[in-house]
Amino acid sequence: MKKTFFSLIALSLTLEVSAQNIPxxxxxxxxxxLAAPSDKQAGAQVYGYAADGAFTIIRNGTNDFVCLADDPKKEDISVSCYQKDLDAFMERGRVLSKEGKNAKAIFDTREKEVKDGSLLMPKQPSxxxxLSGSKDNYDVATGALKNSYLRYVIYIPFATAESTGLPLKPDMPWIMDPGTHRAHIMINPAKP
Structure with missing residues (x-):
């Protein structure tokens, strides 16, 4: 009985601490x-975290953008937004990650599923x-983030260096994962 009582107290304290860390x-x-272009911000669908820590839609969208809130379990701030045609791809990655798959298994699974047609990727570049930054520069009461860094990725499934004219090494811009379902142009502006 004592063990059950103390387990319940520990569980309730854990839930209370978790809830306190979620804005x-x-x-x-x-x-x-903040990661979305200014003309997409007001209508973007937003995934975030409920008080119990569950990842869920916290705002329905009215345009073609989806944004992800910062994961409160991670040290620094990182938010992202993408064109909604990428949502199935992103969601599949989240599901596989939740199942405990590592990055290679996630990549391989999605590659196979895109090739067999069970996971659809956008037909156009997306x-x-x-947007990332330090927790030291984040105001949890207002959501403001100072000294942030914004980078861009343009997914172009199965594109190659030859089909795009882009280098394979981190020049600006460059192509990553060429020839795969996850081929994308990386654009990393210089940090201030």
Whole structure:
């Protein structure tokens, strides 16, 4: 009986601490959409974290953009937004990650599924924006992030260096994962 009682106390304290670390939905939304182009921010769908830590939609969208709130379990701030045609690809990655798959297994599974047609990738180039910054520069009460860094990824499935004219090494821009389902142009602006 004592063991059960203390286990329940520990569990409730863990849930309480988790809930305290998760910003309000409004703050999560404000921070998440910082990664989107300004004309896409107001209508973007936003995934974030409920008070119990569950990853869920916290705002329905009215345009073609999806944004992801910062993961409160991670040390620094990282939010991203992407064109909604990438959502199935992104969601499949989240599901495989939750199943405990490592990065190679996720890549290989999605590659196979794209090739066999069970996972659809956009037919046109589609952009992902990733905004990152230090927790020291983040105001959890307002969602403001100072001194952030924004990089861009343009997915072009199965593109190669030859089909794009882009280098394979980190020049600006360059192509990563050429010839695969996850081929994408990396654009990393110089940091200030």
């Amino acid at each position: 309000s939905a409004d703050v999560q939304i404000k921070t998440a959409v 952009t992902l924006y990733v």
